[in-house]
Amino acid sequence: MFVPGSASQSLAAALAAETGRPLATPEYRVFPDGEECASVPDFAGEGAVVVAATVSNDALVELLQLQDAVREAGAGTVTTVLPYMGYARQDRAFEPGEPVSARAVARAVSTGADRVVLVNPHEAGVADFFEVGTVVVDAARLLADPLPDDLVDPLFLGPDASAEGVAGTTRDAYGRGTVDHFEKERDHGTGEVTVRPSGADAAGRDVVVVDDIIATGSTMSEAVAALRERGPERVFTACVHPMLVGNARTKLAAAGVERVFGTDTVEREASAVSVAPVVADAL
Structure with missing residues (x-):
């Protein structure tokens, strides 16, 4: 039986x-x-699948x-699906005395789950922190589905080198186009960071900037603004987790982004495709 958190009701239904x-x-009561008090008055079943994106402290x-409620209701097994895992970017102590959140x-x-399913955690290594069996699902290929069919000589760009893999997966699923990424250069005198495409020719082409997550939109909008100097035709952005x-949405529009596409790991207006098929395969 699927049990949705309040932030993941559409995905659980899917x-x-x-x-x-x-x-x-x-x-869900306050x-x-x-x-808060989240309860499951109509729960019936031996196994529970709790689907809950931890988009806030309250959601966590x-x-x-x-997890505790379904145990109380008699669930023999609990699988927890974390479509979006908050705090996944704090995967190490960056300064002395900081937590590994x-x-x-x-x-x-892990205290309330027998098994965990993660969807594109920001850092893959966080799966090792769980004390129960954990499966990582890659939903990046689904980002190709809502893209326009008529992209002109498409260029798929990661906003940095680490995101080129997500961009490549999306390109492969789309079926054509090239892949590249932006490079960041820091002026050691001023500390100013400059973002530029690493050599891709964007003139007259449709460009899709792809990342695992768009949070504040600052990195993505900066990248798109730099790209605009190379004369692309249209610019779209796509991400697994549209926080x-x-x-953020205004920043992207001001930078010249025509559309933002995301999945329903985080349920937003930009959620154009569901990760339900790939998550279901992992259950």
Whole structure:
């Protein structure tokens, strides 16, 4: 039985439809003192699949409560699907005395799960922090589905070298085009960072800038602004996790992005394709 967190209701419903398994209807309450209570009054089944993107601290607490609630309701096994794992970027202590937040979150989730499914964690190594069996699902190929069919000589760009793999997976799924990435150069005198495409010819071409996550939109909009100097025809952005916090969408539009495409790991207006088929394969 699928049990959705409040931030992942559409994805849980899509998974239920994809697999033919039932969908629970949890209740999400907030007490006068601000504490939350997520419960599963209609749960029935030996196994539970809790689907919850931890897009906020509240969502993380809610996930832990849902794991506990299904155990109380009689679930023999609990699989936790983390479509988006918050704190995954803090995978090491960057300064003395800092926490490894991804490890702390993974350990907390592991206390209530028998198995975990992650979708494109920002750092793949965070899967090792979980104390139960963990599967990592790559949903990048799905980003090709909502792209226009008529892209002109498409160029798929990662906003940095580490994102070229995601861009390449998307290109392969689209079926044509070339792949490249942006390079960052730091002026050691001023500390100013300059972003530029690493040599790709973008003139007259449709460009898709691909990353695993768009959060504030600052890195992506800076990359697109640099790209504009090379005369592309149209510019699109695509990401697995469309967090798009604050004025991110406005930044991208101001930089010249025509459309933003994302999946439903984070349920936003830009969620143009569901990861349900690839997650279902991992269950």
